[in-house]
Amino acid sequence: MSSTRVLVLNSGSSSVKYQLIDMRDGERLAAGLVERIGERTSRLRHTLVAAGDTREQEGPIADHEAALKAVAAELGRDGLGLDSPELAAIGHRVVHGGEFFSEPTLIDENVLTEIERLIPVAPLHNPANLTGIRTAQALRPDLPQVAVFDTAFHTTMPESAARYAIDPKIADRYRIRRYGFHGTSHAYVSRETARLLGRAPGDVNVIVLHLGNGASASAVRGGRCVDTSMGLTPLEGLVMGTRSGDMDPAVIFHLMRVGGMSADEIDTLLNKRSGLFGLCGDNDMREIRRRVDEDDEQAGLAFDIYIHRLKKYIGAYYAVLGRVDAVAFTAGVGENSAPVREAAVAGLEGLGLAVDGGLNAVRGDGARLISPAGARVAVAVVPTDEEMEIATQTYALVNESGNPDLT
Numbered sequence: 001m002s003s004t005r006v007l008v009l010n011s012g013s014s015s016v017k018y019q020l021i022d023m024r025d026g027e028r029l030a031a032g033l034v035e036r037i038g039e040r041t042s043r044l045r046h047t048l049v050a051a052g053d054t055r056e057q058e059g060p061i062a063d064h065e066a067a068l069k070a071v072a073a074e075l076g077r078d079g080l081g082l083d084s085p086e087l088a089a090i091g092h093r094v095v096h097g098g099e100f101f102s103e104p105t106l107i108d109e110n111v112l113t114e115i116e117r118l119i120p121v122a123p124l125h126n127p128a129n130l131t132g133i134r135t136a137q138a139l140r141p142d143l144p145q146v147a148v149f150d151t152a153f154h155t156t157m158p159e160s161a162a163r164y165a166i167d168p169k170i171a172d173r174y175r176i177r178r179y180g181f182h183g184t185s186h187a188y189v190s191r192e193t194a195r196l197l198g199r200a201p202g203d204v205n206v207i208v209l210h211l212g213n214g215a216s217a218s219a220v221r222g223g224r225c226v227d228t229s230m231g232l233t234p235l236e237g238l239v240m241g242t243r244s245g246d247m248d249p250a251v252i253f254h255l256m257r258v259g260g261m262s263a264d265e266i267d268t269l270l271n272k273r274s275g276l277f278g279l280c281g282d283n284d285m286r287e288i289r290r291r292v293d294e295d296d297e298q299a300g301l302a303f304d305i306y307i308h309r310l311k312k313y314i315g316a317y318y319a320v321l322g323r324v325d326a327v328a329f330t331a332g333v334g335e336n337s338a339p340v341r342e343a344a345v346a347g348l349e350g351l352g353l354a355v356d357g358g359l360n361a362v363r364g365d366g367a368r369l370i371s372p373a374g375a376r377v378a379v380a381v382v383p384t385d386e387e388m389e390i391a392t393q394t395y396a397l398v399n400e401s402g403n404p405d406l407t
């Protein structure tokens with residue numbers, strides 16, 4: 001039997017998203033999400049796509065290993081289990097690939113060791129990614145497993161954007177540089193934006209705003225990333241759900257010296273208890289907007305800080321690119337929050353940027369323009385699809401490496 005299916009696992013800090021895709025035609029067979037892993041209220045939502053049949057279960061799922069086993073069991077109930085001979089490979093999102101991995105990579109022990117070594121610079125993500133890989137390997141030891149790295153798309157950044165202004169000897173010794181993340185999404189969305197404009201990716205300059213729980217911006221010139229807002233770790237840049245983004249690094253020394261906090265306490269503060277959540281107690285943009293509409297001052301200030309930072313990055317990347325053809329909004333907030341999109345470009349008419357209120361308010365599934373007809377710069381909503389991109393790269397790699405099963 002020919003093996004043409006790819007299972008994609010996107011293990012986040014407290015969630016696992018997955019999709020089973022048939023690569024002959026890109027058909028999604030199954031998709032799902034395990035949320036709130038490690039809490040008592042974990043939830044697994046599994047959809048058998050063609051039948052439109054969704055099953056949900058609630059109850060504690062202790063860790064990522066248990067989550068993946070629960071996913072495997074759900075797939076098995078639909079006859080799509082990991083034991084299926086039609087499965088060609090498993091593709092894993094791996095957040096930090098350091099400076100070594102600029103391409104999708106077949107996973108072996110050396111690759112696992114390197115991903116493990118990068119845990120200190122992706123403490124929320126790489127451990128979950130590793131558990132996902134090891135659990136999948138235990139379930140199907142014979143199957144190729146491929147790592148697709150968030151950092152890969154950003155390896156084209158020039159040194160002027162990738163380096164911090166510190167002593168290069170120290171930077172090199174500790175491998176301190178700006179790696180950038182969400183690269184699979186920035187790559188996919190910049191390409192889809194070019195397609196929406198009816199132009200070749202090589203001819204188009206795009207600012208991509210990936211606004212999910214984690215959030216990052218990138219400047220993409222002719223299909224290549226030239227700058228991005230996340231750095232050594234996914235903490236730098238935009239205001240996020242629970243992360244502070246940019247800050248004077250001296251805040252950390254101040255908290256140590258004057259606040260008596262340890263490095264670990266500050267790490268937790270800035271990664272898990274800051275951003276929108278730290279500012280107003282909510283990290284979900286829907287809830288924040290509801291509170292803003294009720295004139296809640298704390299939520300209003302959190303929203304304003306979020307938008308102010310976003311606007312600064314749009315301006316910065318406009319300057320980096322020199323000529324901008326499109327600004328693309330993507331991920332949970334970017335795809336769904338019309339108020340965020342409207343506020344982010346408000347007042348930027350001088351840069352040729354504007355949003356048409358009517359178009360912006362329309363809810364839709366596909367990529368769409370929201371700028372007024374004839375605008376100098378296109379503003380677009382472009383849904384990301386990290387899972388499809390990971391599946392495509394995974395399948396291409398296992399085919400290239402001549403897996404005899406794939407005929």
Ligand SMILES: Nc1ncnc2c1ncn2[C@@H]1O[C@H](COP(=O)(O)OP(=O)(O)O)[C@@H](O)[C@H]1O
Nearest residue numbers: 211212213214283284285286331332333336337
């Ligand atoms: N309808 C909506 N309106 C505004 N924000 C939304 C909506 N739906 C989802 N979001 C936001 O999207 C975020 C999740 O985005 P997502 O890209 O799935 O993030 P992640 O991959 O980091 O989990 C939520 O925290 C929420 O703030």
Ligand SMILES: CC(=O)OP(=O)(O)O
Nearest residue numbers: 181182212213214234
């Ligand atoms: C790198 C990163 O921030 O990922 P996520 O948005 O999934 O947390």
Ligand SMILES: [Mg+2]
Nearest residue numbers: 212213214331
């Ligand atoms: Mg995401």
